[in-house]
Amino acid sequence: MLFAKLKPLLILLIAFALYGCNEDLNPSDSDDRPNVQAGSVGHYVGQNSADFTILGTLGETINLADELLGHDAVVLYFTMWCPLCDTHMSSIRKSVKPLFPNVRFLVVDYVSGSTNQSRSVQFSNGYASETVIPDTEHVLLKQFDATMGSTIVINASGEILMNEDYKQSKIISVLEQ
Amino acid sequence: MNKLSLKFLFCGLLLFPLNIWAASCCGGGSASSLILPKLGTAMIDYSISYENYDGFWNTEGDHIDDPKGSDLNQYRMTLGFAYRLADRWQASIQVPYVWNKNEYTGIKSNTNGLGDSVVGFWYETFDDVKCIWKITNWKSLIPAVYVGSSLTIPTGKSAYSGEVNNSFDVTGRGSYRLDTHLFMEKTVYPWSLSLQMSYGKYLERPVNQEFGRAIEPYDKQLGDRISTSLSFGYTHFLESLSTLSFSTSISDLRERDGEIDGMKDPSVLGFKKQSFGLSASYSSPALDWIYKLSFNHALHGNGRGENFPTTDTINLGVSYVIR
DSSP: OOHHHHHHHHHHHHHHHHTTTTTSSSOOOOOOOOOOOOOSSSSTTSBBOOOOOEOOTTSSSEEHHHHHHHEEEEEEEESSSSSHHHHHHHIIEEEEIIGGGTEEEEEEEEEEEEHHOOOOOOHHHHHHSSSSEEOOOOOOHHTTTTTTTTEEEETTTTTEEEOOOOHHHHHHHTTOO | HHHHHHHHHHTTSSOOOOOOOOOOOOOOOOOOOOOOOOOOOOEEEEEEEOOOOOOOEEETEEOEEEEETTTEEEEEEEEOOOOOOSSSEEEEEEEEEEEEEEOSSOOOOOOEEOOOOEEEEEEOOOOSSSEEESSOOOGOOOOOOEEEEEEEESSSOOOTTOOOSSSSGOOOOOOOOOEEEEEEEEEEEEEEEEEEEEEEEEEEEEEETTTTTEEEEEEEEEEEOEEEEEEEEEEEEEETOOEEEEEEEEEEEOOOOOOTTTTGGGGGGGEEEEEEEEEEEEETTOOOOOEEEEEEEEESSSTSHHHHHHHEEEEEEEHHHHH
């Protein structure tokens, strides 16, 4: 009797839950990556990266083309100094960098509002030895359509080989190519 | 209302430990457990909570402060409903709505959305009263034991849902999780002691997009989750037969390392969090309305957690019990 009275409420709650229907409820394994034209400039894997010139937290000038001249590849990691970012950066420092001594690893800080702020958090979080780029104007964030944990690998030809969430196994296999 | 009814209604309701799950950047917003008191037929529960982020533990267990000038918060509103299926069986559903409000010196974000919902089933191993006024023999020491199971449904927006463009939009973890629960409580008025233990297993899922961008598909399996909470409480009966209850709890939450394509990967590293809680509740004389206020504080000390944010959470809730 009481259940009959309360049934509509239960149905309402379930309907409310299902209102949030999204692809997490029934995830897909299909490969939906777009076809890109080789040699075109953009942020997708297979495209070439646009060049950029930006200052690091220590005032050093970082130019992508120059970095690619002297290295096998450039890796950009986007951080917001959160626990997950710390885990990823720790993994890069301990397990990835030693395997690829001629790859340039750059940390992009897109949440600090100034170079001083970025340098301060870089040092207090224990990343003084890394090259950190304060992306205060979100130039790189927009260029690579990035967010927290985005990892961009650009080879010596300027081609983007990876642009997705950090995964240690993935970045190692990409850099080994 | 006689004393027996009062005891039945009261038991297991007010001292149930608050199981708070944090972290907007890691996909917070999941609801806590909901248990219907023994003589209740149904219960409607509504709560609002405010969670403030205050640094994090790194993978070494050292506590790290958030960047200066940052202010990271999550607000949650949770609607719950529990219903008695049979004398010893009950079911519940909880649906949270989440607001993420994050501010750094260089970026601000205000987003909201449905969190991950929880459907639960509980079995009560007892029929008679387990809350007692006086210990008379060894049988009176037998606790009330509840055994339960719950399914967390990824109704929130995760990085893989196709609905978010950046990490600030995330309101869920994106995976189904099946938990088994054990809850034991012994009340010898006015004191109570309870223990809750849960073991959860995430279901593996395929991922073919991250933050709205299609990527090379892979399989993601989050690590198993173990949570334990011990609570100690005191109940004060007011003259009107309404009750005031206070409790304190310590909780330990751990998640094991996850896997990408069947292999361990630091991108799905496990975590640990230890926290301390205080709660107070008031129950109306008819024991149909219960008002709850709780505070949960993550212990900042080094080694009290790993790879997880440290947060303070205030929760305000009201339950209406239908007999």
